[in-house]
Amino acid sequence: MFYLSSILLLLFMGIVFFVLFSLAYAGLSAAPWVPLSNKEIRRMLSLAGVKPGEKVYDLGSGDGRILIIAAREFGAETVGYEISILPYIISKIRIAFARLQDKIKINFSSFYKTDLSEADVITVFLLPEAMKKLSPIFRKGLKPGARIVSYAFAMKDWEPMKVDKPDPKTMAIYLYRA
Ligand SMILES: C[S@@+](CC[C@H](N)C(=O)[O-])C[C@H]1O[C@@H](n2cnc3c(N)ncnc32)[C@H](O)[C@@H]1O
Numbered sequence: 001m002f003y004l005s006s007i008l009l010l011l012f013m014g015i016v017f018f019v020l021f022s023l024a025y026a027g028l029s030a031a032p033w034v035p036l037s038n039k040e041i042r043r044m045l046s047l048a049g050v051k052p053g054e055k056v057y058d059l060g061s062g063d064g065r066i067l068i069i070a071a072r073e074f075g076a077e078t079v080g081y082e083i084s085i086l087p088y089i090i091s092k093i094r095i096a097f098a099r100l101q102d103k104i105k106i107n108f109s110s111f112y113k114t115d116l117s118e119a120d121v122i123t124v125f126l127l128p129e130a131m132k133k134l135s136p137i138f139r140k141g142l143k144p145g146a147r148i149v150s151y152a153f154a155m156k157d158w159e160p161m162k163v164d165k166p167d168p169k170t171m172a173i174y175l176y177r178a
Helices: 002-028 039-047 065-074 085-097 128-141
Strands: 055-059 077-081 104-107 121-124 146-152 161-162 173-177
Touching: 002 085, 039 065, 039 121, 039 146, 039 161, 055 065, 065 077, 065 085, 065 104, 085 104, 104 173, 121 128
Parallel strands: 055 077, 055 121, 077 104, 121 146
Antiparallel strands: 146 173, 161 173
């Protein structure tokens, strides 16, 4: 009995360690998990002018909220990339509850080495260092005309098509075209 409970405790500690490690690793890789409000997500997707049938990629898809709103309200086909296990599992559950499995695909992998050539719209809410790393990847990997919407952080070496900042208290959203 003591032996079994020790094994269970070790297993539990291993899982907790893995969850905490993956949250910290994601924070260092591009940004920690900070979910956006639905209102701000709608502002991003409207600024990008997402149309039914378009492919929207969310890089660092967190709990899947951008993907769900893009699929449900804008009729998009969506793809997410997430490296942190906790938000990834939550996103899978949310998508299953919303019955949107046929419209949303989520990859448990880093977005840095992925093929983005099919994306019509890319959404990002990532730290400036990650935007710097993604800039050449977007230049090489996106099809002409693809749009990028970035919440709060600009891509310094790109000229935005539009910047949405309705008032001084609201975060800016940047729209770029490849
Ligand atoms: C600021 S949150 C944005 C979450 C979501 N897009 C939203 O707006 O609600 C950034 C997300 O990127 C994830 N992330 C960080 N580095 C990543 C990487 N290299 N590949 C995939 N996801 C990553 C984090 O785990 C986190 O969930």
